[in-house]
Amino acid sequence: MVVVKGQDTSEPGGVPAHPAASASADAGDEAAEDDRRPSPDDLHELLAERGLAPDDVDQMVDVAAVGITARWWRNTKVEDWHAGSAIGALSDVDMYRINTHTTAKVRERLRRWRREQGLHTMVDVADADPAPLNRVFYNLYRWFTNPNRTLIIGTTLRDVVAQTLSNARTHPDCDVPDNVTTETELEDYDNQVAGAAGYLLESMDEYDPRSVLYSPALFATVWARRWWGLPDYPSHVDRVFAVLADPGHRTWQNRPIPPPPDGVNLVDVRKKMLTKPWELPDSVCQWLINDAAEHYIFD
Structure with missing residues (x-):
């Protein structure tokens, strides 16, 4: 664990007992804390309250x-x-690239499972054979945690950890215990x-099986807006542009609209944001994230 001097050393942990609760619960404490997991009916109600359509299998x-x-990925040691x-x-x-690309890969695998099992409604999901879904989630777990997996940015998970520890050990504001290594971080x-x-x-x-869709869907409503x-998301992109x-928008009361990088076609940027944002050029990503701060444009 990398410790920045003066920083709270509590690290992001495993899934909380309730998907809408804080993400800081310790992964090892789940069994002890989890007297009752929320049922699919509980989750259905909460998802509906958050404006989703829990009976829509495509959406879920x-x-x-x-x-x-x-x-x-995002709410972990990463x-x-x-x-x-x-x-x-x-x-x-x-x-930005890894988050969006990883989402696409997970979605692709879940959609394939649904097609292969012939599931057309959430009622079908409730009655589905859990064995294929167990395999899907085991394979996803192996994929996420494979230290030799090459990320969309072109480096491996192991290299990301090793570089972070190398940076931390030479940084004056960091204190890295001797027993923290690339392997312990990966573990x-x-x-x-x-x-x-x-x-x-x-x-x-x-x-x-509805639980394995409803629980992370509810988590998304809290931690991935x-x-x-x-x-x-498409309506968010519309608002951004x-x-x-x-x-005259209030967003620009204290600063001018940040110009896009030279030669950039905003029609193409919008299209790529909706389809494959991980393919956007570095300069455009920097402009969206840091200059335009698109994630913080609400209306």
Whole structure:
């Protein structure tokens, strides 16, 4: 674990007992804390309250992919390898690319499972054979945690961790214990993802396969708002470009509209944001994330 001097040393952990609760619960404490996992009916009600359509199997598969990515990737030790431009090996642009690409890969796998099992409604999901879904989640766990997996940015997970530790050990504001190594960091991450996957599979054992879609979908509504792949993401992109075209909008009260990089066609940028944002050029990603701060444009 990388410790920045003066920083709270509590690290992001496993899945909380309730998907809408804080993401800081310790992965190893799940079994002790989890007297009763929320049932699919409980989750159905909460999802509806948050404006989703829990009876829409297409939507639930896609939103679950967002929640799985947020829970198994973004809200884990990965933040240690991202936070701090002088320490974490992953930049904001790197994370933007990895988050969106990972979501697409998870969604692709869940959609394939649904097609292969011939599931057309959430009633079908409730009655589905859990064995194929167990295999899907085991394979996803192996994929997420494979240290030799090449990320969309072109480097492996192991290299990201090794570079972060190297940066931290030479940074004056960091204190890295001697027993923290690339392997221990990877092991901690593996344990977190295993805990997250185990929570979902145990929920499915207790109830039915709807749990493994509803739980991460609910997590997404709390921890992954305005994320690529959510039902309201296209409308968010529409708002972003409307605000970028409106010099009188309150967003620009204290600063001018940041111009896009030279030669950039905003029509093409909008299209790529909706389809394959991980393919956007570095300069455009930097402009969207840091200059335009698109994630913080609400209306």
